Amino acid sequence: MTRTALSGWGRTSTSYADVVSPNNESDIATTLATSPGVIARGLGRSYGDAALLSGGVVLSNRDLNGIGPIDADGVVTVGAGVSIDELLAQSIPRGWFVPVTTGTRQVTMGGAVAADVHGKNHHVDGSIALHVLSMRLVTPTGPVTVSPEVDAELFWATFGAMGLTGVLTSVTLRLIAIETDRVLVDTDRLANLDAVMSAMALGDNAYRYSVAWVDCMSRGKHMGRAILTRGVHATKSDLESSSLSSPKDAKLVVPFDAPSGLLNPLSVRVFNEVWFRSAPRHEEREPQTLSTFFHPLDGVRDWNRLYGRRGFVQYQFCVPDRSSETVVAAVDLLSSSKVASFLAVLKRFGPANRGPLSFPLEGWTLALDLPVGSSKLSAILDRLDELVLEGAGRVYLAKDARLSPEKFAAMYPRRGEFLAVKERIDPEHRMSSDLARRLDLVGR
């Protein structure tokens, strides 16, 4: 049998699996019944090993691609393999936007639910879970419809479980109404981490969307200097002329792997400097397109190849408000250890939801991109794990490729609740992934 080579978006490891692409629930049920191990995979945007299963069956959800009509309240049912990009192409011209979007449109709804994704509006709107009305899930014990009312336990356990409760086939969610395809953006350039964190703590609630890009390479009084961008959807009256156009495809492509080491401490430092200087010191209500504001990374296709053959790891953690010092300690650790780290993303989170494995906690989240290559990196990230744990925080599984099972269990104290649900719907432990095996989440 020929196996297909797959990797996560960070491209740190290649895993071989049998790939199937069923387009209906009965074929999915058959696959689950006949394979010792299965995991669903969408567009492969999780950074680590969440959508990999070495030697097992990887079930592509991309043929589950139906998009239903959008009703007057913005409620729509979409196939789990439909990407945010494909949904927006249909919905924006009709005046609807997704309630939560990741930094790329290239994620499927199934993947979005599995990771319980958040966007720049988490502090106001929460993660995707709060906008899903119901969903269809093929579990190893059969297909079910789950919602906050019907098998709420399984419904909530699915958010953040990285696909381990079964194969999602469709998701019913409520979209939000928009009048235009523009966002009014306020930009501030802030000299250091303290300045940006206090600006966000004080001012974020006035904006639906907020995110800061932090430079983790600068030291001293400029440590953690940042560009803070915050926005609201523009109404028709905000603009002289308005439109509702769907996002365009990427114009730029990275056609081949860059040499490993292209992104090194020096080149990253130079990039960060140029990027910081090129942002306006202060700008108010600048109209930007939805894609410019929400999906800056989609401008360059296959940008992960810039990190070369060795790939990169992303490290995203969140800590409660009382542990804001952890964010400072993390930036300090990175900037002093001189590993190349591209612009980090800092955000505020609103309250956590009921999902036992859902990532967001009310407080702060910081995401870091780090090229593999420095021999110090592994130890630095292990140290970051400890800092995060001391701050009662946790690491985001959609980004993770290196956490240990012990640290994971400490970070996700409700792991046991999840495993109890998994045992109920998957007593033979059919749902598995390389991540599940690494973090001891398969069940036993």
Added chain:
Amino acid sequence: MENAFGQPQTLIVLGGTSDIARGLTKKLAAARAHTVVLAGRSRNLLDEASEEATTYGAATVDTVVFDAKDVTDAGRVVAECFDKVGDTVDLVVVAVGLMGDQFEKEDDAALAGEVATVNFSWPVAALAETRRRLVAQGSGRILVMSSVAAVRVRRSTYLYGGAKAGLDRLCEGMADSLEGTGVRLQLVRPGVVRTRMSAGLPNVPFTTDVDDVVKNIMKGLANGDPVIWSPPILRYLFAVLRHLPRSLWRKVMDR
């Protein structure tokens, strides 16, 4: 499962009592390895090494005793190691080797044959069984301890170097045979390392400590380099040395 840095959670070390193997096992146990199976010849040294692995963080350590002079036993040893792990095996290290004094052995049929068996035949048999099991599993890595002595064989260590050369070339082919299976094989080519095995050898340039080799292996696991040189500069040095005219090679290497 191994993580993004190629750090295994489950580990088998064939020849687990050698100094380099012990250094590597400690480092891997401190990183992510929770289940370790060490195979070696000496019961006492195995006990020492497994205690070490436990101290450095491995939750479960088991041992298998074998003698690398018996090629017919290699399959049994590998099978027993896999059984003792009882789970997906992330990394198999093949660190079986024997050097000894070349001049004592080169004219002795039995002793010369033994060097070839321990450094070549036994590892090849063990690799065959390891390869079969990992390919069936669809994942995993094999790390084979070769040597720069295998890159170009020297007069003063030709028995050891020649056997290692055979193993090294064979592994290059085996690594290619693993393309597309989910399994990969990496070779380690250290220069002279201060260990029990090399005790008594003259201190040639670029001699390193066990810790340096272990550091380079950890880096190689993360980077996935098919050949891990230690120190890394030997890659370039040997690119030149291997093409020296023989008369010059003899002068440089066997002064």
